[in-house]
Amino acid sequence: xxxxxxxxxFVTGAxxxxxxxxxxxxxxxxxxxxxxxxxxxxxxxxxxxLKATNADVEGVRADVSLKAELQAAADATIARxxxxxxxxxxxxxxxxxxxxxxxxxxxxxxxxxxxxxxxWGIEIFGPLIEAHGEGGQIVSTASMAGLIAAVAxxxxxxKYGVVALSxxxxxxxxxxxxGVSVLCPGFIRTRIMESSRNVPDRLANALENMTMEAGDSxxxxxxxxxxxxxxxxxxxxxxxxxxxxNDWPYIFTDLAFEGAVDARFAAIKAGMDLIRGRExxx
Ligand SMILES: NC(=O)c1ccc[n+]([C@@H]2O[C@H](COP(=O)([O-])OP(=O)(O)OC[C@H]3O[C@@H](n4cnc5c(N)ncnc54)[C@H](O)[C@@H]3O)[C@@H](O)[C@H]2O)c1
Numbered sequence: 001x002x003x004x005x006x007x008x009x010f011v012t013g014a015x016x017x018x019x020x021x022x023x024x025x026x027x028x029x030x031x032x033x034x035x036x037x038x039x040x041x042x043x044x045x046x047x048x049x050l051k052a053t054n055a056d057v058e059g060v061r062a063d064v065s066l067k068a069e070l071q072a073a074a075d076a077t078i079a080r081x082x083x084x085x086x087x088x089x090x091x092x093x094x095x096x097x098x099x100x101x102x103x104x105x106x107x108x109x110x111x112x113x114x115x116x117x118x119x120w121g122i123e124i125f126g127p128l129i130e131a132h133g134e135g136g137q138i139v140s141t142a143s144m145a146g147l148i149a150a151v152a153x154x155x156x157x158x159k160y161g162v163v164a165l166s167x168x169x170x171x172x173x174x175x176x177x178x179g180v181s182v183l184c185p186g187f188i189r190t191r192i193m194e195s196s197r198n199v200p201d202r203l204a205n206a207l208e209n210m211t212m213e214a215g216d217s218x219x220x221x222x223x224x225x226x227x228x229x230x231x232x233x234x235x236x237x238x239x240x241x242x243x244x245x246n247d248w249p250y251i252f253t254d255l256a257f258e259g260a261v262d263a264r265f266a267a268i269k270a271g272m273d274l275i276r277g278r279e280x281x282x
Pocket of ligand 1 (some may be wrong): 037090
């Protein structure tokens with residue numbers, strides 16, 4: 001999508017961090033942006049700050065792990081802007097709970113926010129993008145943890161899921177005029193390590209000590225330090241804008257984990273080497 005001016009985007013998790021960086025970078029390029037987030041106060045603040053720059057933006061509150069709320073947010077976007085061209089599935093939480101600690105609630109929360117919302121986002125917004133025939137782009141925020149299983153199990157699983165969904169849908173959606181990109185950030189300076197602020201009431205008791213910051217303490221300390229000194233979220237937003245303009249399949253923020261990805265591929269190849277030369281029995 002080379003010409004972004006006047007197009008409309010819907011961005012989830014847009015009140016903070018990477019989502020706000022993406023919303024800002026798109027607004028600066030002349031895109032109308034519907035910011036969506038679960039946190040009403042932070043959302044109102046973000047929308048007001050962008051409006052003060054003369055950006056054409058609006059906010060809609062939704063818990064994206066609830067399909068009906070995501071659908072209502074899509075309806076509000078069409079009611080406000082008429083069309084939508086760009087979907088950014090970015091909302092996410094650092095759901096933790098390592099082996100021996102996890103609970104159904106910790107999986108439920110993490111899968112709901114990080115993965116089901118992406119599946120539903122594509123299901124709901126895909127037809128809306130197709131409807132106007134002007135083409136569009138779907139960007140979903142995974143993580144380097146979608147390529148190397150380096151964080152808590154539920155987080156890794158959801159991020160691998162977002163990568164798989166994006167890679168798998170790219171050819172089918174290209175035929176329908178929609179580009180598909182997956183964003184795999186490294187350490188970005190955001191509030192991800194304070195994800196527990198967004199645990200919904202319905203899961204609150206069951207999720208005590210289940211967020212990334214509370215659950216896996218050694219990892220939490222390393223990650224918290226790296227994120228405190230992490231990459232500027234607006235820089236990530238600018239990369240995403242470039243990725244949308246040029247239909248990048250993968251949007252990376254830095255090369256810090258390139259060696260770890262190489263090591264994973266090497267381990268996979270080593271697994272293949274174990275059976276190389278054998279004739280499978282049919
Ligand atoms: N910060 C990093 O280093 C990093 C690295 C890789 C991937 N990511 C991913 O980036 C995305 C954005 O996270 P961030 O780092 O900017 O963190 P953040 O906490 O600053 O922002 C996340 C936003 O999502 C919103 N949100 C949370 N639950 C929601 C829900 N149920 N419905 C709607 N909105 C909800 C939050 O209110 C917040 O505004 C996430 O998917 C995260 O997994 C972050």
